[in-house]
Amino acid sequence: MAPVRRTAARLAALLVATLALGVVTVPASPASATSPAGRLAGPSPTGLLAAAPGGDDEGGTPALRAQLDAASKGWLEARTALNRSTSRQKQLTADLAGIGAELDLRDAKVGEIAGVAYRTGRLGTASALLGSSSPEGFMDRAAALQQVAAHEDRALRDLLDARDRATRTQAALAAEIQEQRKQVAVMAKRKQQAEHALEVANRSASRPDGGSVQGTSRTNAKPAPRNADGSWPSESCSVNDPTPADGCITPRTLHALQQAKAAGFTRYVSCHRSGGSGEHPKGRACDFAAQKDGFGGVASGGDKTYGNNLAAYFIRNADALAVLYVIWFRQIWLPSSGWKAYSGGNGDPSSDHTNHVHLSVY
Template sequence: MAAVFLRRLSAFFALLIAVSVLGVGGAASPALADPDEGGTKTLRDALESAAKGQADAIQKLNASKKRQVQLQATVKNATASAKALESQVGQIANRSYRLGRTSTVTLLLNSTSPDSFLQRIQQIDMLGQIDGQILQQYRDDVARAQAAKAAVDREIVEQQKQVAALTKKKKEAELALGSVGGGGAAGGFVSANSPLAKPAPRNSDGSWPKESCTVDDPTTSGCITPRLLNAYQQARAAGFTHYTSCWSQRSSGEHPKGRACDFSANKSGFQNVAASGADKTYGNNLAAFFVKNADRLGVMYVIWYRQIWMPGTGWKAYSKSGGPSEVHTNHVHLSIL
């Protein structure tokens, strides 16, 4: 009798363990969906540094290019305006050369009456004002064109610095990927038909504002950043409504910071098998959605089906070993800046 009781008790605890691990419908619990979130802490720190720096550099580079176009237009307009005044300036110069310094006295002496004398004075005064205005406008236009050109040159120098920064950050990201055995080019998941997401708010200079875990996580009892909430909401608005888990208590990584979500390929939860069929297609489309909207959402990296994507490197092989959760074949991992 005692032996039967012990067997039943053992079976009961085994059942409890199975339920806690698998959850309803055979899905893994949120805590096991992404055990180490893309590798070691060193890798994640390198990824964050590279991706954040690259995102900021891209914004500065785009701003520099936009400003460069504006300044080039200023140079063009100022030069055209100065060109139009050249003939008038030439006429003034020729008149000054012909009449010389005595021209004013000569004009006054040639007057035949007091009224004519006064009229000549008014004409001379008006002529002087017109000459002065034309010459000043000419000088102002030329100076403006020169200043604009100098500004363009400074923008180009800054642009070159940003390109160098991008190259350096890209190299850092590649080295970080190499630290877990990845880094090789991969086919990736991209779709031109992916819908556009609503952009997350930026600073006035185009950079991303610093955010912390301040809003309620709709998928757990924890918190996430406003930027991650926007990404989650935009994904759902685009039709990606399968089971998702964002915040979780861990010793490191993006999840406890409220900057990462795991999107299950299966509708009901994280299955302990590699996604196939409709589930695989769902994951492919979701990964492609995040890639297409990376700049709008502030995506740091995406991991799906043994591949990892970052803005500066594109899709690379993610050769970490392990089960479906470790190699991300049962869920799409999203990390936001």
């Protein structure tokens, strides 16, 4: 039993990759009303989202946005697989501990049977039966011998079965360890992919980054629906966009928008956009204006605090809302890496994200 315990201990000692999510949400502004058509009414944007050279109105290039999308999606998928494997490992470790305790009992029982046989010797069936003094005694001894044989046979079979289950569970634990190592490696690769893409993009930008984003949020969002295995279901641009942008968005994007509104972030929002790259045309992104009257100049004072707090809200609830990334004030937040400089715009408030918070969801 000692080898089983040692194996269980070795298998239970596994690396746990903890990549912490950052934290950063909002003084409430006057709530937007819902129009009869079901659209969220609000002030019209005062500024247009200007396009960056060689890119689109969100700043950066299509190639950069594709890299960020793929890297964040891959990282989230690997983390889901890692969590699933870790959960299975915990269950298998508990199972192995139970099997180990069972093996102790069955080893002791079989050892007791062997000890009795060694001390007393095996009584032959014929001599046991012939020693009976009456027909009734003969039948009683026959029944007793049959019961003893069945008991010994069952004890041996139970022991062998327990040992077999222990071997299978150990193999399953080893497989989970390999799976977890694989997913940790994928997460590291996806993290590197996103950060490298940003480094390349930022090297060509001469503008300073926006500094650290300081915001607070204590509000927990209601989690978006997941598959039974913890993964995110595939979604298309299938529901009406309730913002003035019109068009379609995914159910998960609508959920994130509704949760932000419920948390008090009720200023102008625009989601779907038919042109450009990134997630807007796919219905997987929304732009949340920092100013009360829409997309204006560089946010300052209370408007910047609003943006900081909104970004903090999305980051606090990144796992619940399936956040791919958040862009705000020349910074981008990635689930794998936290805040990084994002200088892919052309210097205007819209492409630099200094007048609105951009949210992309899985």
